[in-house]
Amino acid sequence: MEKDSNITRKVDEFLQIFKRGEEFTKDLIKENERLRFRIAELEESIEKTGSEGRIRLYEDRIKLLEDEINSILDRYKKAEEENKDFAAKYVDVEAENNMLANLYVASYQLHSTLDFNEVLRVVMEIIINLVGAEKFAIFLMDDKTNELLPAASEGLSLNEMPKVKMGEGTIGRVAKEGVSHFTENMTDTATSGINAANPFVCIPLKIKEHVIGVISIYSLFMQKTSFSNIDYELFNLLAGHAATAIFSSRLYTQSERKLTTIQSFLDLLKEKPRR
Amino acid sequence: MLNVLVVEDSPTMRQLIGFAIKRIPGSRVIEATDGVDALKKLSSEKIDIILADINMPIMDGLKLVSLVRNNPSYKSIPIIMITTEGAEEDKNKALAIGANAYLTKPIQTQELMKLVNSFIS
Known part of the structure:
Protein backbone atom coordinates (compact mmCIF):
# COMPACT_ATOMS: atom_id res chain seq x y z
CA MET A 1 0.00 0.00 0.00
CA GLU A 2 2.73 2.32 1.03
CA LYS A 3 4.62 1.17 -2.02
CA ASP A 4 1.66 2.07 -4.25
CA SER A 5 1.29 5.54 -2.75
CA ASN A 6 4.98 6.07 -3.20
CA ILE A 7 4.72 5.21 -6.87
CA THR A 8 1.66 7.48 -7.25
CA ARG A 9 3.51 10.37 -5.66
CA LYS A 10 6.48 9.82 -7.92
CA VAL A 11 4.16 9.69 -10.90
CA ASP A 12 2.55 12.96 -9.79
CA GLU A 13 5.94 14.51 -9.29
CA PHE A 14 6.96 13.32 -12.73
CA LEU A 15 3.76 14.64 -14.26
CA GLN A 16 4.27 17.99 -12.59
CA ILE A 17 7.84 18.09 -13.77
CA PHE A 18 6.60 17.08 -17.20
CA LYS A 19 3.90 19.78 -17.17
CA ARG A 20 6.43 22.39 -16.08
CA GLY A 21 8.71 21.10 -18.83
CA GLU A 22 5.82 21.36 -21.28
CA GLU A 23 5.02 24.91 -20.13
CA PHE A 24 8.68 25.83 -20.29
CA THR A 25 8.94 24.38 -23.80
CA LYS A 26 5.81 26.31 -24.84
CA ASP A 27 7.33 29.47 -23.35
CA LEU A 28 10.56 28.72 -25.21
CA ILE A 29 8.68 28.19 -28.47
CA LYS A 30 6.75 31.46 -27.94
CA GLU A 31 9.94 33.31 -27.11
CA ASN A 32 11.60 31.74 -30.09
CA GLU A 33 8.77 32.89 -32.37
CA ARG A 34 8.85 36.34 -30.87
CA LEU A 35 12.60 36.56 -31.32
CA ARG A 36 12.43 35.25 -34.88
CA PHE A 37 9.75 37.80 -35.66
CA ARG A 38 11.93 40.51 -34.11
CA ILE A 39 14.96 39.33 -36.09
CA ALA A 40 12.92 39.41 -39.26
CA GLU A 41 11.75 42.92 -38.36
CA LEU A 42 15.31 44.04 -37.62
CA GLU A 43 16.68 42.42 -40.76
CA GLU A 44 14.03 44.15 -42.82
CA SER A 45 14.74 47.44 -41.14
CA ILE A 46 18.52 47.03 -41.55
CA GLU A 47 18.02 46.17 -45.18
CA LYS A 48 15.82 49.21 -45.69
CA THR A 49 18.10 51.63 -43.91
CA GLY A 50 21.17 50.06 -45.64
CA SER A 51 19.97 50.54 -49.26
CA GLU A 52 18.67 54.03 -48.50
CA GLY A 53 22.04 54.92 -47.02
CA ARG A 54 23.82 53.47 -49.98
CA ILE A 55 21.53 55.40 -52.35
CA ARG A 56 22.19 58.57 -50.37
CA LEU A 57 25.89 57.80 -50.50
CA TYR A 58 25.76 57.22 -54.25
CA GLU A 59 23.71 60.36 -54.77
CA ASP A 60 26.30 62.34 -52.82
CA ARG A 61 29.09 60.76 -54.86
CA ILE A 62 27.26 61.53 -58.11
CA LYS A 63 26.74 65.13 -57.04
CA LEU A 64 30.39 65.40 -56.09
CA LEU A 65 31.47 63.93 -59.44
CA GLU A 66 29.05 66.16 -61.31
CA ASP A 67 30.49 69.20 -59.54
CA GLU A 68 33.95 67.96 -60.37
CA ILE A 69 32.99 67.46 -64.04
CA ASN A 70 31.46 70.93 -64.20
CA SER A 71 34.56 72.41 -62.64
CA ILE A 72 36.78 70.50 -65.09
CA LEU A 73 34.55 71.60 -67.98
CA ASP A 74 34.82 75.20 -66.81
CA ARG A 75 38.58 74.91 -66.61
CA TYR A 76 38.65 73.23 -70.02
CA LYS A 77 36.56 76.05 -71.52
CA LYS A 78 38.85 78.62 -69.92
CA ALA A 79 41.93 76.76 -71.18
CA GLU A 80 40.37 76.49 -74.63
CA GLU A 81 39.65 80.23 -74.70
CA GLU A 82 43.17 80.91 -73.51
CA ASN A 83 44.45 78.55 -76.19
CA LYS A 84 42.45 80.35 -78.87
CA ASP A 85 43.81 83.62 -77.55
CA PHE A 86 47.37 82.29 -77.73
CA ALA A 87 46.77 80.90 -81.22
CA ALA A 88 45.46 84.28 -82.38
CA LYS A 89 48.44 86.00 -80.74
CA TYR A 90 50.78 83.49 -82.39
CA VAL A 91 49.26 84.25 -85.80
CA ASP A 92 49.67 87.99 -85.12
CA VAL A 93 53.27 87.53 -83.98
CA GLU A 94 54.03 85.39 -87.04
CA ALA A 95 52.49 88.00 -89.34
CA GLU A 96 54.48 90.70 -87.57
CA ASN A 97 57.60 88.58 -87.84
CA ASN A 98 56.98 88.05 -91.55
CA MET A 99 56.46 91.78 -91.99
CA LEU A 100 59.64 92.67 -90.07
CA ALA A 101 61.66 90.11 -92.04
CA ASN A 102 60.36 91.58 -95.31
CA LEU A 103 61.08 95.13 -94.20
CA TYR A 104 64.54 94.22 -92.89
CA VAL A 105 65.47 92.40 -96.11
CA ALA A 106 64.12 95.23 -98.27
CA SER A 107 65.97 97.88 -96.26
CA TYR A 108 69.17 95.81 -96.13
CA GLN A 109 69.17 95.20 -99.87
CA LEU A 110 68.34 98.83 -100.74
CA HIS A 111 71.35 100.12 -98.83
CA SER A 112 73.71 97.31 -99.79
CA THR A 113 75.10 99.08 -102.84
CA LEU A 114 75.99 102.53 -104.18
CA ASP A 115 75.66 101.48 -107.80
CA PHE A 116 72.69 103.28 -109.35
CA ASN A 117 71.66 100.42 -111.67
CA GLU A 118 72.07 97.93 -108.84
CA VAL A 119 69.78 100.03 -106.61
CA LEU A 120 67.15 100.14 -109.37
CA ARG A 121 67.45 96.34 -109.69
CA VAL A 122 66.94 95.92 -105.93
CA VAL A 123 63.87 98.20 -105.97
CA MET A 124 62.43 96.12 -108.81
CA GLU A 125 63.22 92.87 -106.99
CA ILE A 126 61.39 94.13 -103.91
CA ILE A 127 58.34 95.13 -105.95
CA ILE A 128 58.27 91.78 -107.77
CA ASN A 129 59.18 89.39 -104.95
CA LEU A 130 57.84 91.08 -101.83
CA VAL A 131 54.87 93.07 -103.13
CA GLY A 132 53.94 90.67 -105.95
CA ALA A 133 53.62 93.20 -108.79
CA GLU A 134 53.67 91.89 -112.35
CA LYS A 135 53.74 95.12 -114.36
CA PHE A 136 55.22 98.33 -113.03
CA ALA A 137 57.60 101.17 -113.78
CA ILE A 138 59.93 103.49 -111.89
CA PHE A 139 59.88 107.13 -112.96
CA LEU A 140 62.61 109.55 -111.86
CA MET A 141 62.37 113.33 -111.83
CA ASP A 142 64.48 115.27 -114.29
CA ASP A 143 65.15 118.50 -112.40
CA LYS A 144 66.06 120.40 -115.57
CA THR A 145 62.82 119.74 -117.45
CA ASN A 146 60.67 119.12 -114.37
CA GLU A 147 59.44 115.92 -116.00
CA LEU A 148 59.20 112.35 -114.73
CA LEU A 149 61.20 110.06 -116.99
CA PRO A 150 60.83 106.25 -117.01
CA ALA A 151 64.01 104.73 -115.53
CA ALA A 152 63.08 101.05 -115.26
CA SER A 153 60.09 98.81 -115.94
CA GLU A 154 58.94 95.23 -115.55
CA GLY A 155 56.38 93.51 -117.77
CA LEU A 156 56.19 96.65 -119.94
CA SER A 157 58.54 98.07 -122.53
CA LEU A 158 60.47 101.06 -121.19
CA ASN A 159 60.14 102.74 -124.60
CA GLU A 160 56.36 102.61 -124.34
CA MET A 161 56.35 104.42 -121.02
CA PRO A 162 55.45 108.10 -121.33
CA LYS A 163 57.32 111.13 -120.02
CA VAL A 164 55.06 112.73 -117.45
CA LYS A 165 54.93 116.41 -116.59
CA MET A 166 54.61 117.45 -112.94
CA GLY A 167 50.95 117.52 -111.93
CA GLU A 168 49.80 115.69 -115.08
CA GLY A 169 47.59 112.63 -114.65
CA THR A 170 47.87 110.25 -111.69
CA ILE A 171 51.67 109.95 -111.86
CA GLY A 172 52.19 113.72 -112.15
CA ARG A 173 49.73 114.42 -109.37
CA VAL A 174 51.39 111.93 -107.00
CA ALA A 175 54.79 113.49 -107.79
CA LYS A 176 53.44 116.98 -107.19
CA GLU A 177 51.48 116.26 -104.01
CA GLY A 178 53.80 113.57 -102.59
CA VAL A 179 50.82 111.45 -101.53
CA SER A 180 50.43 107.76 -102.50
CA HIS A 181 47.57 106.77 -104.79
CA PHE A 182 45.69 103.50 -104.38
CA THR A 183 42.74 102.43 -106.56
CA GLU A 184 39.94 101.03 -104.43
CA ASN A 185 38.88 98.26 -106.81
CA MET A 186 41.91 96.45 -108.17
CA THR A 187 39.93 94.02 -110.33
CA ASP A 188 38.48 96.87 -112.43
CA THR A 189 42.01 97.93 -113.41
CA ALA A 190 43.01 94.35 -114.14
CA THR A 191 40.16 93.84 -116.59
CA SER A 192 40.14 97.26 -118.20
CA GLY A 193 43.71 96.99 -119.55
CA ILE A 194 46.81 99.01 -118.81
CA ASN A 195 47.02 102.73 -119.17
CA ALA A 196 50.64 103.77 -118.59
CA ALA A 197 49.62 107.22 -117.39
CA ASN A 198 47.11 105.89 -114.85
CA PRO A 199 48.51 103.13 -112.63
CA PHE A 200 46.30 101.62 -109.95
CA VAL A 201 49.03 102.17 -107.36
CA CYS A 202 51.45 105.09 -107.45
CA ILE A 203 54.03 105.69 -104.70
CA PRO A 204 56.08 108.87 -104.48
CA LEU A 205 59.81 108.43 -103.82
CA LYS A 206 60.45 111.15 -101.25
CA ILE A 207 63.42 112.50 -99.35
CA LYS A 208 61.66 114.48 -96.64
CA GLU A 209 59.20 116.52 -98.75
CA HIS A 210 61.23 116.46 -101.94
CA VAL A 211 59.87 113.98 -104.50
CA ILE A 212 62.61 112.45 -106.67
CA GLY A 213 60.37 110.02 -108.57
CA VAL A 214 57.45 107.62 -108.40
CA ILE A 215 56.79 103.90 -108.57
CA SER A 216 53.69 103.11 -110.64
CA ILE A 217 52.13 99.67 -110.49
CA TYR A 218 49.78 98.49 -113.25
CA SER A 219 49.06 94.87 -112.36
CA LEU A 220 49.75 92.21 -109.75
CA PHE A 221 50.44 88.50 -110.10
CA MET A 222 47.29 86.43 -110.60
CA GLN A 223 47.70 84.82 -107.15
CA LYS A 224 47.85 88.24 -105.49
CA THR A 225 44.31 89.54 -105.21
CA SER A 226 44.62 92.29 -102.63
CA PHE A 227 47.09 94.28 -100.59
CA SER A 228 47.84 93.37 -96.99
CA ASN A 229 49.30 95.46 -94.16
CA ILE A 230 52.77 94.32 -95.08
CA ASP A 231 52.35 95.72 -98.61
CA TYR A 232 51.46 99.17 -97.28
CA GLU A 233 54.47 98.99 -94.92
CA LEU A 234 56.65 98.04 -97.89
CA PHE A 235 55.26 100.94 -99.90
CA ASN A 236 56.09 103.29 -96.98
CA LEU A 237 59.59 101.83 -96.79
CA LEU A 238 60.08 102.14 -100.53
CA ALA A 239 58.84 105.73 -100.50
CA GLY A 240 61.61 106.73 -98.09
CA HIS A 241 64.42 104.21 -98.35
CA ALA A 242 64.29 103.61 -102.11
CA ALA A 243 64.35 107.37 -102.61
CA THR A 244 67.48 107.87 -100.48
CA ALA A 245 69.14 104.79 -101.99
CA ILE A 246 68.43 105.98 -105.55
CA PHE A 247 69.41 109.58 -104.76
CA SER A 248 72.68 108.69 -103.01
CA SER A 249 73.67 106.10 -105.62
CA ARG A 250 72.98 108.62 -108.39
CA LEU A 251 75.11 111.22 -106.59
CA TYR A 252 77.83 108.65 -106.01
CA THR A 253 77.80 107.55 -109.66
CA GLN A 254 77.89 111.20 -110.79
CA SER A 255 80.75 112.02 -108.40
CA GLU A 256 82.64 108.92 -109.54
CA ARG A 257 82.19 110.01 -113.15
CA LYS A 258 83.31 113.57 -112.29
CA LEU A 259 86.26 112.22 -110.34
CA THR A 260 87.30 110.12 -113.30
CA THR A 261 87.00 113.15 -115.61
CA ILE A 262 89.00 115.36 -113.24
CA GLN A 263 91.58 112.62 -112.79
CA SER A 264 91.91 112.24 -116.55
CA PHE A 265 92.21 116.03 -116.88
CA LEU A 266 94.93 116.13 -114.18
CA ASP A 267 96.76 113.26 -115.88
CA LEU A 268 96.58 115.19 -119.12
CA LEU A 269 97.98 118.33 -117.43
CA LYS A 270 100.80 116.30 -115.90
CA GLU A 271 101.65 114.78 -119.25
CA LYS A 272 101.73 118.13 -121.17
CA PRO A 273 105.05 119.63 -119.81
CA ARG A 274 106.87 116.41 -120.72
CA ARG A 275 106.09 117.03 -124.37
CA MET B 1 71.75 69.26 -89.05
CA LEU B 2 69.26 70.05 -91.82
CA ASN B 3 70.98 71.39 -94.93
CA VAL B 4 68.64 73.48 -97.08
CA LEU B 5 69.78 74.48 -100.56
CA VAL B 6 68.18 77.77 -101.63
CA VAL B 7 68.46 78.26 -105.39
CA GLU B 8 67.49 81.84 -106.28
CA ASP B 9 69.00 84.48 -108.54
CA SER B 10 67.50 87.31 -106.49
CA PRO B 11 69.63 88.23 -103.42
CA THR B 12 66.49 89.71 -101.81
CA MET B 13 64.64 86.42 -102.03
CA ARG B 14 67.68 84.39 -100.94
CA GLN B 15 67.98 86.54 -97.82
CA LEU B 16 64.26 86.37 -97.06
CA ILE B 17 64.08 82.58 -97.53
CA GLY B 18 67.27 82.22 -95.48
CA PHE B 19 65.62 84.20 -92.67
CA ALA B 20 62.65 81.84 -92.61
CA ILE B 21 64.71 78.64 -92.84
CA LYS B 22 67.11 79.67 -90.06
CA ARG B 23 64.12 79.74 -87.70
CA ILE B 24 63.87 75.96 -88.02
CA PRO B 25 66.07 74.52 -85.25
CA GLY B 26 69.19 72.77 -86.52
CA SER B 27 68.91 74.09 -90.05
CA ARG B 28 71.67 75.48 -92.27
CA VAL B 29 71.14 77.47 -95.45
CA ILE B 30 73.34 76.88 -98.51
CA GLU B 31 72.80 79.43 -101.26
CA ALA B 32 73.04 78.97 -105.02
CA THR B 33 72.38 81.65 -107.64
CA ASP B 34 71.23 79.35 -110.49
CA GLY B 35 70.82 75.71 -111.52
CA VAL B 36 74.48 75.17 -112.40
CA ASP B 37 75.61 76.63 -109.07
CA ALA B 38 73.03 74.39 -107.35
CA LEU B 39 74.47 71.25 -109.00
CA LYS B 40 77.95 72.25 -107.77
CA LYS B 41 76.62 72.66 -104.23
CA LEU B 42 74.83 69.32 -104.47
CA SER B 43 78.08 67.58 -105.33
CA SER B 44 80.03 69.22 -102.51
CA GLU B 45 77.46 69.26 -99.67
CA LYS B 46 74.98 66.82 -98.20
CA ILE B 47 71.63 68.46 -99.04
CA ASP B 48 68.39 67.48 -97.27
CA ILE B 49 65.92 69.70 -99.09
CA ILE B 50 65.99 72.03 -102.12
CA LEU B 51 64.04 75.30 -102.48
CA ALA B 52 64.32 76.52 -106.06
CA ASP B 53 63.03 79.40 -108.15
CA ILE B 54 61.80 78.58 -111.67
CA ASN B 55 62.98 81.65 -113.57
CA MET B 56 66.75 81.86 -113.26
CA PRO B 57 69.59 82.67 -115.66
CA ILE B 58 72.03 80.02 -117.00
CA MET B 59 69.91 77.07 -115.83
CA ASP B 60 66.30 77.46 -114.73
CA GLY B 61 64.53 75.64 -111.92
CA LEU B 62 62.65 73.18 -114.14
CA LYS B 63 65.88 71.96 -115.76
CA LEU B 64 67.45 71.66 -112.32
CA VAL B 65 64.53 69.55 -111.05
CA SER B 66 64.73 67.15 -114.00
CA LEU B 67 68.52 66.76 -113.57
CA VAL B 68 68.17 66.14 -109.85
CA ARG B 69 65.40 63.58 -110.39
CA ASN B 70 67.48 61.73 -112.97
CA ASN B 71 70.51 61.49 -110.70
CA PRO B 72 70.34 58.41 -108.42
CA SER B 73 72.37 60.20 -105.72
CA TYR B 74 69.94 63.14 -105.41
CA LYS B 75 66.61 61.84 -106.69
CA SER B 76 65.09 61.35 -103.24
CA ILE B 77 65.78 64.93 -102.09
CA PRO B 78 62.49 66.84 -101.64
CA ILE B 79 62.19 69.89 -103.92
CA ILE B 80 59.97 72.91 -103.26
CA MET B 81 59.52 75.30 -106.18
CA ILE B 82 59.17 79.01 -105.35
CA THR B 83 58.01 81.16 -108.21
CA THR B 84 55.98 84.09 -109.44
CA GLU B 85 53.94 81.89 -111.79
CA GLY B 86 50.58 81.30 -110.15
CA ALA B 87 48.83 79.53 -113.01
CA GLU B 88 47.66 75.97 -112.39
CA GLU B 89 49.44 74.73 -115.54
CA ASP B 90 52.81 76.05 -114.28
CA LYS B 91 52.22 74.34 -110.98
CA ASN B 117 58.81 71.10 -91.73
CA SER B 118 56.33 68.74 -93.38
CA PHE B 119 59.16 67.25 -95.45
CA ILE B 120 61.51 66.98 -92.48
CA SER B 121 59.01 65.05 -90.40
Missing part, protein backbone atom coordinates in the same frame (compact mmCIF):
# COMPACT_ATOMS: atom_id res chain seq x y z
CA ASN B 92 51.26 71.07 -112.66
CA LYS B 93 54.30 71.28 -114.93
CA ALA B 94 56.66 71.68 -111.97
CA LEU B 95 54.99 68.84 -110.07
CA ALA B 96 54.98 66.60 -113.17
CA ILE B 97 58.74 66.81 -113.63
CA GLY B 98 59.33 65.86 -110.01
CA ALA B 99 58.94 68.84 -107.68
CA ASN B 100 57.31 67.86 -104.38
CA ALA B 101 55.57 71.16 -103.64
CA TYR B 102 54.99 74.60 -105.07
CA LEU B 103 54.93 78.06 -103.46
CA THR B 104 54.04 81.31 -105.19
CA LYS B 105 55.56 84.72 -104.55
CA PRO B 106 55.19 86.81 -102.50
CA ILE B 107 55.89 84.06 -99.99
CA GLN B 108 54.66 83.95 -96.42
CA THR B 109 57.53 82.86 -94.19
CA GLN B 110 55.28 80.77 -91.92
CA GLU B 111 53.82 78.97 -94.93
CA LEU B 112 57.34 78.20 -96.17
CA MET B 113 58.46 76.95 -92.74
CA LYS B 114 55.36 74.76 -92.47
CA LEU B 115 56.04 73.22 -95.85
CA VAL B 116 59.73 72.59 -95.11
